[in-house]
Amino acid sequence: MTVDLETGTRGRTRKAILDAAVRVLAADPGASLGQISDAADVGRTTLHRYFPDRAELVAAVMQEAGRRLGDAASRARLDEGPGLDALLRACQALLQLGDLLTLMFTGVVSIETCGAEHGFAQALDDACTRGLADGTLDPRLTPSWLQGVLWSSLYLGWSELRDGTTPPHEVVSQLLLTVRKALAAPAA
Structure with a gap:
């Protein structure tokens, strides 16, 4: 999946997750994926569809x-x-x-x-x-x-x-x- 090609709902959801990850990790670098999904206002399953694990989420934040x-x-x-x-x-x-x-x-x-x-x-x-x-x-x-x-x-x-x-x-x-x-x- 490439970031530049994502549009619509998928793109907005991905952006919401990344924005929430930046906010939450800035406040607590050890925050759980559950805390990030809550901040992004998405379910944990949705977060895992975009980022199967913490390493992939952190790589996307990078x-x-x-x-x-x-x-x-x-x-x-x-x-x-x-x-x-x-x-x-x-x-x-x-x-x-x-x-x-x-x-x-x-x-x-x-x-x-x-x-x-x-x-x-x-x-x-x-x-x-x-x-x-x-x-x-x-x-x-x-x-x-x-x-x-x-x-x-x-x-x-x-x-x-x-x-x-x-x-x-x-x-x-x-x-x-x-x-x-x-x-x-x-x-x-």
Whole structure:
């Protein structure tokens, strides 16, 4: 069964199960398939028709994560403009991934694996390399350090959003300010 060809009721049911899996696993990585089927508002038998076991469901969540990372890369236009601007757009696009970020940060979903499949990891690497070459990113920082700061800042932003301690517009503003100040090339 391929995801892209599913439409109608089957496609909506599969999407509901995957969305519920992301939500439930973000709250409890050890959640049972029964908890996921309840959250998806489908019977356990229905869940098993789509995903016979937990491993297949987690694999599908990984595939969905990769697809969403690819969409985030497209929205962020990582291949356009100065490197710093691309990374700032990436922060905004990634923040929209919601509970999927929790799965990435807790290791339920591998950023490297699912991000590589849809070109996200390479697009992020290229934006860092471009930013170092175009002078918008601090040349004293390595590409891996640049990305580490981006992901660390994103973790803080997502934590604030998830906990509801800071209004969303403030989270975005503070995230972008932090990343800009941490990664930008020093003024001449």
